[in-house]
Amino acid sequence: MKIGILGTGMVGAGLGAKLVQLGHQVKMGSRTAAHEKAVAWAKAAGNNASYGTFADAAAFGELVLNCTLGSASMEALQAAGAKNLAGKVVIDTSNPLDFSKGFPPSLFAGNTDSLGEQLQRAFPEAKLVKTLNTISVSVMVDPAKLGAETDVFLSGNDEAAKAQAAELLKSFGWKSIVDLGDLSTARGTESYLALWVRLYGAFKTPDLNLKIVRAR
Amino acid sequence: MKIGILGTGMVGAGLGAKLVQLGHQVKMGSRTAAHEKAVAWAKAAGNNASYGTFADAAAFGELVLNCTLGSASMEALQAAGAKNLAGKVVIDTSNPLDFSKGFPPSLFAGNTDSLGEQLQRAFPEAKLVKTLNTISVSVMVDPAKLGAETDVFLSGNDEAAKAQAAELLKSFGWKSIVDLGDLSTARGTESYLALWVRLYGAFKTPDLNLKIVRAR
Numbered sequence: 001m002k003i004g005i006l007g008t009g010m011v012g013a014g015l016g017a018k019l020v021q022l023g024h025q026v027k028m029g030s031r032t033a034a035h036e037k038a039v040a041w042a043k044a045a046g047n048n049a050s051y052g053t054f055a056d057a058a059a060f061g062e063l064v065l066n067c068t069l070g071s072a073s074m075e076a077l078q079a080a081g082a083k084n085l086a087g088k089v090v091i092d093t094s095n096p097l098d099f100s101k102g103f104p105p106s107l108f109a110g111n112t113d114s115l116g117e118q119l120q121r122a123f124p125e126a127k128l129v130k131t132l133n134t135i136s137v138s139v140m141v142d143p144a145k146l147g148a149e150t151d152v153f154l155s156g157n158d159e160a161a162k163a164q165a166a167e168l169l170k171s172f173g174w175k176s177i178v179d180l181g182d183l184s185t186a187r188g189t190e191s192y193l194a195l196w197v198r199l200y201g202a203f204k205t206p207d208l209n210l211k212i213v214r215a216r
Numbered sequence: 217m218k219i220g221i222l223g224t225g226m227v228g229a230g231l232g233a234k235l236v237q238l239g240h241q242v243k244m245g246s247r248t249a250a251h252e253k254a255v256a257w258a259k260a261a262g263n264n265a266s267y268g269t270f271a272d273a274a275a276f277g278e279l280v281l282n283c284t285l286g287s288a289s290m291e292a293l294q295a296a297g298a299k300n301l302a303g304k305v306v307i308d309t310s311n312p313l314d315f316s317k318g319f320p321p322s323l324f325a326g327n328t329d330s331l332g333e334q335l336q337r338a339f340p341e342a343k344l345v346k347t348l349n350t351i352s353v354s355v356m357v358d359p360a361k362l363g364a365e366t367d368v369f370l371s372g373n374d375e376a377a378k379a380q381a382a383e384l385l386k387s388f389g390w391k392s393i394v395d396l397g398d399l400s401t402a403r404g405t406e407s408y409l410a411l412w413v414r415l416y417g418a419f420k421t422p423d424l425n426l427k428i429v430r431a432r
Contacts, residue, residue: 104404106403107327110327111322111323111410139431145431147429147431147432150429178415179418180415185414187322187414188320188411188412188413188414188415189411190410191323191407191408191409191410191411192408193407194403195404195405196404197404198397198403198405199394199428201396201397201401202395202397202401205431207430209428209429210426210427210429211427212415212419212424212425212426213363213425214419214423214424215355215361215362215421215423216363
């Protein structure tokens, strides 16, 4: 399918490359029509990869992935344009990380309101699904690299949109996909980043993830 | 050893009973000298179990466990008394849960400051170790019930105190004990509660915990 990626960072580049590998047509959007990183990414990713503005990418995609930094996400979606997002599944991988005081970051949302909910309220016709935000990009696109099955979470208000997001996750190799409920549950996964950054600090690798173990 | 427990709720009762089973002498403290729940607990737990005020329990313990609700923890430690906590390992199992708007709770600390750090600042001579706050009490005292090894976290500023806390955790059956670092890392485990409450909502059981899986 045609997929628009918002953001030229590691997450956008990694997810975009995986999606091209899987046979999708992918347009990477940024603030400018020919962002240096988007041009380089498209050249490396092959014939099904292209680039443009945020609006170009959103208009192109039947499905849109927000891969911008949390601090830039609202502006990026505004640049993408409400009409280009309306009716579409928007997979939101962003986190409300505040690096203004260095590492580890604090969170500018997540407790009584999530960034996911803020974006959904600003773009009510988009079908926003928060997912993949608890995982580094190298694991997002290759969950098997951890050597054991781990969990990825879904939060969203539209059941069909979550089902479509789950299909995409399965195509990446995800098997245990935990639907936490409506988009307010993104407060949980966004807040978890406060632990994730400390796990990264303790283990010195971003290649880690959670397995939820329950009593049977 | 002699252990003081602050709090008469499920966490205090469960940890206290386990500690008595392990051969420790345990005094459960509360706001009053003979709290109904503390009296009933001591009767059920056996000869090595006793009760008293917060100050009685703290004075009694060579080691003290804070098992009060987060919203009541500062007041409980104040009642316990700085001199009764000075020089002692204080294991803090509390979480900054705010139930004022119902379930799921939000957090009144954890992002740019943790409840653990607040308590440590208020009682600088105590050696506070944040641990067990990510786990329901039934799992705290019986990690094997989950059927697979999971992780428990330590945060604290005093290395010897963390080592003592780790020994206690091992006596409960914990094998994978992750030292996240100084007490500021309690922001991570306290913030994780925002995800924990949603996992509880999704899985309908508090008997769950995390296994951190890393690429090898």
